[in-house]
Amino acid sequence: IPKKILFILPLRELMAASLGAQISVLPFILYKMGTLSLVALPANILILPLIPFAMGFGALAGFIGMFSVGLALPVSWLTHMILQYVTAVVTYCARIPYAAIVIKDFPGGLCLGVYALLVLWIYRAWKQYEKEEPR
Numbered sequence: 001i002p003k004k005i006l007f008i009l010p011l012r013e014l015m016a017a018s019l020g021a022q023i024s025v026l027p028f029i030l031y032k033m034g035t036l037s038l039v040a041l042p043a044n045i046l047i048l049p050l051i052p053f054a055m056g057f058g059a060l061a062g063f064i065g066m067f068s069v070g071l072a073l074p075v076s077w078l079t080h081m082i083l084q085y086v087t088a089v090v091t092y093c094a095r096i097p098y099a100a101i102v103i104k105d106f107p108g109g110l111c112l113g114v115y116a117l118l119v120l121w122i123y124r125a126w127k128q129y130e131k132e133e134p135r
Contacts, residue, residue: 011045014045014048014049015041015045017048018041018044018045018048019041021044022040022041022044023118024118027106027110027111027114027115027118028111030103030106030111031106031107031108031110031111034102034103034104034105034106035100035101035102035103036100036101036102036103037099037100038098038099038100038101039093039094039096039099039100040093042093043089043090043093046089047085047086047089047090050082050085050086051086053082054079054082054083054086057075057076057078057079057082058079060075061075061076061079
């Protein structure tokens with residue numbers, strides 16, 4: 001891999017993880033809420049790398065806070081700053097005009113059908129992978 005494009009690999013993994021998660025929950029979101037977000041992928045790419053840090057620092061602050069509130073404050077502040085960024089990105093993306101499309105009455109049967117096709121596609125991809133991968 002040329003060094004010039006190495007910086008793309010983490011972004012590619014992040015996009016693949018976000019896209020995979022969004023595809024897997026989209027039928028259910030359409031069925032239950034009837035909203036198709038057009039800004040979810042860019043928003044997730046902007047916030048996803050920070051979520052593990054927010055969770056880790058939040059847990060650390062809670063653990064330290066059991067012994068000393070004063071010692072937990074700097075870690076809590078760091079957690080707060082990360083979560084403020086996450087909230088700002090989500091709020092900004094939600095305010096973009098036409099950021100979502102409303103789909104009224106998405107049929108439950110169609111939701112199940114999409115999931116059946118998704119499972120079939122994953123199964124076939126897995127079988128193809130097993131066939132090509134030497135053991």
